[in-house]
Amino acid sequence: MRSPSSVLRLIPTSASFADFCLPHPSCDECIQSHPICAWCKQLDFVQPGESDTGRCAPRLELEHRGCRPSEIVDPRGKQSILENRPLSNSTQHQTITQLAPQKIALQLRPGEEQSFIVRFKRAEGYPVDLYYLMDLSYSMKDDLENIKRLGSDLLAVLRNITTSAKIGFGSFIDKTVVPYVSTAPSKWQNPCPHLNENCQSPFSYQHVLPLTDNASEFESKVSQQRISGNLDDAEGGFDAIMQAAICKEQIGWREVTKLLVFTSDGAFHMAGDGKLGGAYMPNDGHCHLDVNGLYTKNHLYDYPSVGHLAEVLSEANIQPIFAVTGSRLPMYEELSKLIPKSVVGELKEDSSNVVQLIADAYNSLSSTVNLEHTSDLPPGISVAYDSHCGDSETYGRTEGGECFGVHINQLVSD
Template sequence: MLPTRWTARLWLLLLAMVCGGNASDIGSCQPQPSCQECIQSHPSCAWCKQLDFVQADGSDADRCAPRQELEHRGCLPSEIMDPHGKLHVLEDRPLSNSTQHQTITQLAPQKIALQLRPGEEQNFTVYFKRAEGYPVDLYYLMDLSYSMKDDLENIKRLGSDLLAALRDNTNSVKIGFGSFVDKTVLPYVSTSPSKWQNPCLDSNGVCHPAFSYQHVLALTNNASEFESRVSQQRISGNLDTAEGGFDAIMQAALCKEQIGWRNVTRLLVFTSDGSFHMAGDGKLGGIYMPNDGRCHLDANGFYSESHLYDYPSIGHLAEVLSESNIQPIFAVTGSRLPMYEELSRLIPKSAVGELKEDSSNVVQLIADAYSNLSSTVNLEHSDLPPGISIAYDSHCGALETYGRMQGGECSGVRVNELVQFTVRVKATTCLPGTQEVALRVLGVGEELHLQLTTVCECQCRDSQPYAHHCSRGQGNFTCGICSCQEGYVGQLCECKQEDLGNPENRCRDMNDTGPVCNGRGQCVCGKCQCNSHASGPFCQCDDTSCERHNGQLCAGNGRCRCGTCECQSNYTGSACACSLDTSGCLQEGVVCSGHGLCVCNRCQCDTGWFDSHCSHCLDCQTPCEEHRNCAECKAFGTGLLSGNCSASCNQTVSVLPAPTVNERWCQQKTEDGSLLIYLIEKDKTGSISITVKDKTGSSKQSTKLVLGLVTGLVAGLGLLLIGLYRGFIEIYDRKEFSHFREECERAQWNEVNNPLFRSATTTTFNPNYNQD
């Protein structure tokens, strides 16, 4: 598969370069006054530093052009400055086959120095192999509002089961614990003294006073310690259904030393049966200061300043989790599942699972979520310097994706399976020194560090201060051109500024207020030195403004002079697109098959004729159709030309009673519907004779007769079918009525003597009714 796929991609790349890339690149390279500006302007531009490359009346800006053009104009390859980007791998440790080694390597290479030329793309390959038994840190963050009372009892026995489940995948695992309720101000919690001390809904219960977030246990591999510390926790309570979980997640991610996060796979399990507060909700409690993204845990592990800072936004939370390389697992009850599924779509590398009402399935939920998260490989980059862009091509076995800007991704990656990412980096501007960019796989502690620099200077190695070439020391010589000392100007610093006065006035046409040399050249010593694509004393002629054909100036068959195409001898037209050759119109020595004119070496067909050589006709008469009317008129005196045969027909017509008919004979229908059979013959002098067979009888009468018989037959058949149907219905109705009469006669009772009828046993009269 790989050779075939890469071969196909290579061919596509070569085809794009040949058909489109070079043409567009060359067309984008414009003359520039210096080597540095030249190589920064476009990746196809090169600079010729050859001393005698520019003629006396030329411009140094013409030294900037595509390499092919410079070589064509006589610049030696060794004198062309055309720097390109380079890639140097600084560190490339081999990928680990197991976790038995002290250092596990899943990502390679680890450090690359990348030199970029503005506009030019560099690419390299990143390899990732998922190691078996990679270490895991899991921090359990639990909602301790009153509705989670039943869940807390199950969580107190969770430590051993959770460690055992994770150790099925890794030998190095640590677990920690934290809890949250909500901000300790109205309207989130009750601030009355009695409710503050005991916020339980049950008056007989004893609850912990409300708090925002408490870090209870740092990451440890001791299951007994986990169960001991969790068993000491008491349920608490708040007023609304939404909780302060975002505050807790933010502090758990930011307080790395207190939590004890290692540089391994980091999981944060968030369990709750409620919704969440987010940025802006703090205004309900008079909190306007945005979340500052810092750790604020006190000595007892409480987020004591939650009343000062608003809840974090989802975007802020996602950014902090991504920077901390933490993968959240939201274990929530079924009623809250849709809400957290939407939240998970906004947080990279997160998972959601349905938690039973008493959290009895939390261990299996965490194991399944960890398996799904670890089998998805997301390669992403840190913040990019201005002017740098990165795109990713993902090669995940048989599945490949190209050109993703957000990052590379492979799903369903198994243990010890190797996946690859092609990373394409491009700079659009020059960077100020070396810039660092980190690439990493989310959920894995390893990183690939890129050291980015740009190629924006020309290393010509020919610098000469006060060079003799520059008017005997009036300028410094570098990259083939003179940089004049103060007070001197000119291509070779040959003019004194004070002698010229205002030289720019001499480089404009009379009464012209536009740019010097019309923006197509440089004013040197009071004269315009035009760029290679301009001409005229003031560079007023743009030699690239002529008409184009098929994307080529003057169709490639002439030269553009001051906006007008000067065509080669065998071409004409405003764009030199019309060839005077006629070979393309000839077919068997005949121009356009005799049915058209040859214009610009192409046939323009007469009306009705078509194809490249006008050899086919649309709606043209055949010889049989052309001579039919004359044959009928002269033979029988009928048809469209009857009475006008002499003037319209000059053929010789004879009638034979019964000739032998073959495929040469014409058979045409006449106006009266009869069939006319005739033979057309042409002698050497061009005279036409027609032999006509007797006409067959008119077919109109027979057609009418047949049509009448068919119509009558169809009508009669229809009436017969209708009559049969009505007769069948009549017989069926009579039979059913007779059957009904027989059933009535066999009945054992009638309407008069009903055996079920009983007379009334009591009769009541109203004395006031009908008194009159």
């Protein structure tokens, strides 16, 4: 197998370039007008009375017309690597380096492309945080009983991947106003259809357990959970995802691989649906959890839009795994197309396959390398990627470079 390699290209541009160098009256204007333009500063290069525009021309033309090379201003872009720590093979070291170089200084000239290689190596055993977000509406009753016993299994599958894994837990129903839930006193106390069942009052989202490496604590907290109920077919999962992503301190997110496992057998409400219950204000994307972990302002703010949710998850670098029942797969597969780095898996009716589903989804997520740049580039700068992935053919992308099927300790470059 050849070594994979590819190039990241930075292209500074002015408003527009002609196909050739045109005369300009000053050195600054000349140099910025076209990457082949140069300026002759030699005092006797133009005759008295002649315009200085003649000083602006391609280097070879200026030399041919008698301008000494030492008198020609023709700056070129430069680059220097300021930091280039070696890539890590595993996460056993205190400092984990998966991308190199780490810092580059560039001097750019308008219109002149600068290229450099960025290398990525997926290190073995990278730490993982997994937050389990569960739909506790009545139809998920059987699923809850299975999840109560899965703490050790969930950590075990994560520890097959890494030596540093943590799991947390949260749950959701829907907004706590009509028409999503019944506010009649009897139904509020016990929203489940059978009076002999011990169900908890409806709630929007509750953060139950911060991320921990203690499987017993996970099982203990989850075993205390009770099923609840709501009125309509759709749930308030988007509110829950937003709070779980935004409330970083409460959840305990680390700067590691972050997975949010979303399990449900229902549809989802989105922006605009909240108006039915009087939630007119757009979702503000802020954390609103009380001391008990409850989302307290669900009745004030609308559900987030798909775009808003995708933006927040991307900024937090959280990778969602939608584990949903078969009848809901098409819906969530369409949703996944709009949320970067997300995957969808089919959940059995009683969630008995959730551990294997998470393992498969993680392997799918972690085997994709996607190189991106921030959206706040300086004006006039564009970035393009030419990606080489193992034995695959080179291809270019205007927004980012992507390689699939990347194995542990495999080198990928852009």
